[in-house]
Amino acid sequence: MLDIKEVRSNLNDVVSRLNKKHYKFDSELFLSIDQRRKALQIEAESRQAERNAYSKNIGSLIHQARSEKSEVENLKKHGEVLKKAAQEAEELLEQTQTQLEQLLSEVPNLPDSSVPDGSDESSNIELMQWGNIPNFTFTPRDHVDLGAGVGGLDIDRAAKITGSRFAIMRGNLALMHRALSQFMLTTHVLDHGYEEIHVPYIVNDQSLFGTGNLPKFADDLFKLNDEREFYLIPTAEVPVTNLFRNEIIDDLPKKFVCHTPCFRSEAGSYGRDTRGMIRQHQFDKVELMQFVEPVKSWDALEELTGNAESILHKLELPFRRIALCGGDLGFSSAKTYDLEVWLPSQNTFREISSCSNFTDFQARRMKTRYRSKSGDRPELIHTINGSGLAVGRTLVAVLENYQQNDGSILVPDVLRPYMNGLTKIELSKNGF
RNA sequence: GGUGGGAUGGCAGAGUGGUUGAAUGCACCGGUCUUGAAAACCGGCAUAGGUUAAUAGCCUAUCUAGGGUUCGAAUCCCUAUCCCACCGCCA
Numbered sequence: 001m002l003d004i005k006e007v008r009s010n011l012n013d014v015v016s017r018l019n020k021k022h023y024k025f026d027s028e029l030f031l032s033i034d035q036r037r038k039a040l041q042i043e044a045e046s047r048q049a050e051r052n053a054y055s056k057n058i059g060s061l062i063h064q065a066r067s068e069k070s071e072v073e074n075l076k077k078h079g080e081v082l083k084k085a086a087q088e089a090e091e092l093l094e095q096t097q098t099q100l101e102q103l104l105s106e107v108p109n110l111p112d113s114s115v116p117d118g119s120d121e122s123s124n125i126e127l128m129q130w131g132n133i134p135n136f137t138f139t140p141r142d143h144v145d146l147g148a149g150v151g152g153l154d155i156d157r158a159a160k161i162t163g164s165r166f167a168i169m170r171g172n173l174a175l176m177h178r179a180l181s182q183f184m185l186t187t188h189v190l191d192h193g194y195e196e197i198h199v200p201y202i203v204n205d206q207s208l209f210g211t212g213n214l215p216k217f218a219d220d221l222f223k224l225n226d227e228r229e230f231y232l233i234p235t236a237e238v239p240v241t242n243l244f245r246n247e248i249i250d251d252l253p254k255k256f257v258c259h260t261p262c263f264r265s266e267a268g269s270y271g272r273d274t275r276g277m278i279r280q281h282q283f284d285k286v287e288l289m290q291f292v293e294p295v296k297s298w299d300a301l302e303e304l305t306g307n308a309e310s311i312l313h314k315l316e317l318p319f320r321r322i323a324l325c326g327g328d329l330g331f332s333s334a335k336t337y338d339l340e341v342w343l344p345s346q347n348t349f350r351e352i353s354s355c356s357n358f359t360d361f362q363a364r365r366m367k368t369r370y371r372s373k374s375g376d377r378p379e380l381i382h383t384i385n386g387s388g389l390a391v392g393r394t395l396v397a398v399l400e401n402y403q404q405n406d407g408s409i410l411v412p413d414v415l416r417p418y419m420n421g422l423t424k425i426e427l428s429k430n431g432f
Numbered sequence: 433g434g435u436g437g438g439a440u441g442g443c444a445g446a447g448u449g450g451u452u453g454a455a456u457g458c459a460c461c462g463g464u465c466u467u468g469a470a471a472a473c474c475g476g477c478a479u480a481g482g483u484u485a486a487u488a489g490c491c492u493a494u495c496u497a498g499g500g501u502u503c504g505a506a507u508c509c510c511u512a513u514c515c516c517a518c519c520g521c522c523a
Contacts, residue, residue, distance in 0.1 A: 041482060045492045052492090055504040059450030072503090079503030228513095248442080248479085367480090371442090377487065378479080 001364045002107055004100075008034065017110045020326040022119050025107060033103065037096045044089035051082045105209070106216055109361035111326045112298075112335040118325030124338070125325070130309070131318030133342055138405050142345030143396040144276040147173060149407040151428025155276070164274070165266060165281045167392075172425045176398065176411070177284070179418035181259050181391045184286040184311055188388055192307045194257035194288060199239035201260060205229035207242040210366035212332035212358075219267040222281075232263035236287035237385050244291065245366040248378045252370050253300065254291040257388065259284065277392050278350065284391035290384040293370065294360065297382035301357040305337045308353045308388040314414045317397050318342040320349050334359045339389070341397040352393045355386025 007014050011027055018025045058075050116125045147153025152173025158166040169177050188194040202224065208214040208231060213221065224230040233239055236258040243256075262285050273279035288307055292300045305321070312319045324336040333356040340349035360380040363369070369378035402410040409425040416423060 038482080041492085045482065048493085049491060051503080055502095056451055058503055062450070076503045081503095083503070250442080369479095 001104055001361060002110065003360075003364065004034075004104060007104070014110065018108065020115065020117060021108055021111050021329055022327040023108050026103075030100075030103060033096060033100050037093070037100055040089065040093040040096055044086070044093040047082070047086040047089045051079075051086045054079055054082055102215075105365075108329075108331045109212075109334050109358065111329055112357070112359075114323075115329065115335050116323055116325040119327035120325075121328050123325035124328055125323045127321045127323055127337070129318070129320040130313070131316065131342070133318050134344060134401055136344065136403075140344040140400060140403060141407060142276065143399040146399045146403055146407060146409060147277075149427055150409060150425045152425070153277070163281075165279065167277050167280060169395075171428075172419075172422065173395075175419055175422075176415065176425065177391060177395050179415045180394050180398070181284055181286055182418045183314075183415055184388060184391070184394075185257060185259055187311060187314065188257040188286070188288060188307060191310070192255075192257075192288075194255045194307075197240060197243075197256045197258045199236060199243075199258060199260065201233050201239075201263075202230050203233055203238050203242070205231070207238050207245070210242050210245050211238050211362055212330075212365065213238065216331065220265055222263045222265055233260060234264050235262050235285060236260040237289065240287065240289045241362055241383055241385065242366060244368045244381075246368075248369045248371055249291070249381070250371050252291060252293050252381065253296065256289045257286060258289065259286045259391075261285075277396055280392060283393075286388050286391060288355075288386050288388040291368070291370075292382050292384065293372070294379065294382050297357050297359060297384055300382075300384045301335065301337070301355060304384050304386050304388075305339070305355040308339055308355055308386050311389050311394075312339065312341065312352075315394070315398065315412050317394075317401055319352070330354075330356065332356075332358045332361050334361065337386075339387075341393070342401065343397060344400045344403075350393065350397075352397065353387040353389045356384065358383045358385075 002014070007030065011031070015025050015027050058072065058079065061075070062072065116123060118124070141149070144153065144155065147169075150171075150173060152169055152171050154168040154170070155166075158168045161168075185196060189196050205214055208221070213234065221234055222232040224232070239260075240256055240258050244254075261282055263282055266279060266281060269279060277283075288304050290300045290304055309319070309321070319339055319341045322338040322340060324333075324338060329336055336354055336356040338351050339353035339355070341352040342348075343350050359382050362383045363380040368381055368383075370381045371378045398412060398415075399409055402412060404410060404424075407427050411419055411423050411425065
């Protein structure tokens with residue numbers, strides 16, 4: 001949520017910055033509702049003040065036993081009139097305030113000035129590339145064939161059990177998948193100073209509002225068939241960011257790393273990435289999350305992005321860092337770096353991590369504040385998060401980049417300790 | 433699933449209809465004292481919104497949340513959520 005005070009006082013600036021994000025903000029509608037709100041609020045509050053003063057006066061009269069009973073009865077009658085007037089004024093105010101809140105809750109975060117212009121991913125800017133793109137002496141297979149070859153990946157049976165966009169892994173492939181998440185967690189905890197945290201995979205609607213997934217993006221979510229407003233998490237960002245919802249915290253920064261499955265309905269992506277494990281309804285992700293003081297959030301974004309990149313360094317997977325342009329930025333983000341890993345079978349880079357600074361946008365929705373020292377006014381914090389990394393896609397990248405001529409897969413050095421010393425996943429004679 | 437008991441400011445904990453936004457203690461901040469510190473003493477210390485140049489005043493709201501009763505609600509009534517205890521069931 002944007003700061004309504006800033007929207008009011010810098011309306012033109014806000015409109016043009018939202019334009020960069022390719023969002024048309026209806027400033028006239030905003031102004032008309034806000035002006036109505038102002039008038040109604042002044043009216044409602046003065047009615048309320050009147051009522052309060054009147055009641056206080058009755059109280060003191062009764063206390064001093066200065067009045068006749070009948071007199072008090074008359075006073076009460078008039079009190080009822082005041083009460084009605086106050087209630088009516090309040091009702092009108094509430095309607096208008098709700099309208100204003102609804103309007104504002106669907107407005108995206110303002111992009112940072114460093115964000116490149118552009119309407120879609122074609123305007124994203126590559127900032128750097130790392131690693132050597134492998135030169136295969138044979139035609140590289142894709143991860144679906146490789147996975148089938150080593151007898152560890154089964155898409156068809158997953159479709160039977162559940163439906164499309166699910167996968168089954170077994171044997172050494174399942175082991176590698178687990179090893180990847182263990183490796184990521186351990187690295188972020190021991191090398192980068194994150195605290196490991198385990199959270200619910202089901203969240204309520206308020207948490208999703210806090211991160212900005214609701215009210216606008218309900219279609220992307222799996223909702224439980226329950227009287228309560230429960231949803232499967234689309235990312236650990238939702239439960240972890242909401243840790244301190246409605247709280248005032250006093251020690252910053254806080255850094256968490258969290259491994260969870262993620263559930264996305266992928267509505268609107270029919271026909272895209274239908275083959276294999278690239279786009280699933282369920283996937284594992286190791287998420288990095290920082291809660292920081294406002295002045296430190298830009299440094300924190302660089303740090304966190306670097307933390308995610310170090311996983312790719314250690315796995316020796318070629319990747320590049322992309323700055324998303326205004327039109328490609330997520331709803332809550334002020335700036336986002338995507339990390340894209342090289343996939344030989346597609347001869348291109350594919351997203352494996354997305355690291356964003358949300359500035360105070362989520363904090364305002366969640367009412368998460370901090371107090372630097374006792375006595376100071378609480379201030380909204382900034383939130384930063386990013387994948388470190390998407391486990392399923394990392395597995396895909398390892399399979400494809402480490403494949404051998406015969407279809408076997410070398411195990412990256414750093415994973416071997418997590419895989420009982422295994423150095424190579426061999427072809428399976430029996431298939432799956 | 434059943435039966436009871438709870439939810440008050442950063443924490444602990446008073447408060448059952450009338451100047452209570454809320455006693456008291458702890459924590460915290462400022463001061464006095466001290467060579468310095470501690471102790472003691474004095475003072476301050478909730479959040480949000482509105483108005484405003486103002487993080488000054490003033491007004492409004494908030495004692496888990498949402499409704500209700502009343503001229504007036506932390507206090508009475510209803511509902512929800514969460515926590516605790518015991519019973520039942522269970523990985």
